[in-house]
Amino acid sequence: MMETLHRYGPDLLTGFGFTLLSWALGTVLGLALGFVIEIARRFGPRALGYPIRAYVEFIRGTPFLVQLFVLYYGGPLIGLRLDALPAGILGLTIYGSAYFTEILRAGFDAVPLGQIEAARAIGFRNTTIVMRIMVPVMMVSALPALVNFAIILTKETVILSMITVPEIMFQTQTMMSETFAFVTPILILALFFWGFIETISRFGRRLERRFTHYLIDRT
Template structure:
C-alpha cells in the first residue's frame, strides 16, 4: 500500500467525485420529475398516449443503460444531436431513470383507495386539488422507500458514464491506476467513496420517510 499516491491524485479523485455527484443529482432528479409527469399522463391521459408511455417504459427498462448511453452519445450526431460527454451522461440518466420512477409513482397512485378519490369528486374538489391534497400525501408513504432504493441504484450507475469519457470518479480512478500501475489502492478508495454516497442517500431517505409518515405517528 502506498498512500502518498493519494497526495498526488487526491485533487483529481475529488474532482471526479464532484462530477459523479453532479451527474447523479441532476440526472436522477430530472428522471424523478419526468417519471412523475409520465405517471400522471398515464393516469389522466387518453388511451393512445397511455400506449406510447407503456411502450417507452418497456423499451427503456428492457435495454441496458450502456447501450442507451451509446445510442445517445455515438448515435446522436446522426440526427444532429451533438452532446458533450457530461451532457450525454446526464440526459441518458434522465431517460434511463424516468420509466422506473414512473412505475414507482404508478404503484403509489394505485395504493390510494379509489373510493377516496370518488368521495373527493362528490364534494366538488378539482382534480388538481385531489392530486395535491389527497393522493400525494398518502402515496408518498409507500413509495418513499422504493424511491430511496432507486436513488441508491442510480448512484452506482454513474460508474458506467466513465465509458464515454465523462471525467467522473471511476474515470479518474482508472487514470490513476493506469499511470501508477497500482490497482488495489485506487479501487479500495473508490469503493469507499461510493459506499459513502450510498450511506448518505439512505440517511436522507430515512429522514424523508420520517417526514412523510409524520401524520401517521401523531394520531
C-alpha cells in the same frame, strides 16, 4: 503515496463532484419526467398508453450502458450532439424516469378511490386532486421504493465513466493508467462507495421514518 495524493487529489475531488452532480440532476429530472409520464398516462388520451408502455418496457429491458451508447454515440446521427456530461445526465434522466413512473403508478394505484371521488364530489379540479390528495397519500406508500431507486441510481453513475464523463470512476481510471498502480486505487474506490451508499441509505431510512412514522406507530 503522499505525492500521488497531492497530484491526483484535486482531480478525484472534482470527479466526486461530477458524480454527485449527475446523480442529483439525474434523480430530480428523472423523477420529474417520470411524474409527467405517469400523469399523462393517467389523465391523457387513452392512445398514449401504448407508446408509454413501450418506452417503459424498452428502458427497463435494456442495459443502461447500451442506452448511454445509443444516446452518446448514436445521437449525433439524428442531430443530437451532446457533450459527455449532459449526455450522461440525460441518460440517467431517461433511465430513471421509466423506473420512477412505475413506482409512482403503484403508489397512485394505492390511493383509495373513495378519497378521489370525495374530492371530485366537492368540486376539486384535477390539478388540485393530484397535488392535494393523490401526491401526499402516494408519497407515504411509494417513498421507500423511491428512496431505494435513488440509491440504485448512485451506483449507476459510475457507468457514465464509459462515455468519458469525468466522474470519480473515470478520474480513478486515469490515475491508475498514469501511475500503473491498479489494485489499491480500485479497492479504495470500492470502500469509498460502500461508505457513501451506507451513509445515504441511512439518511434515506430516516427520511422514510419522518414521512411514515405515524403509520408505523399505528400498526
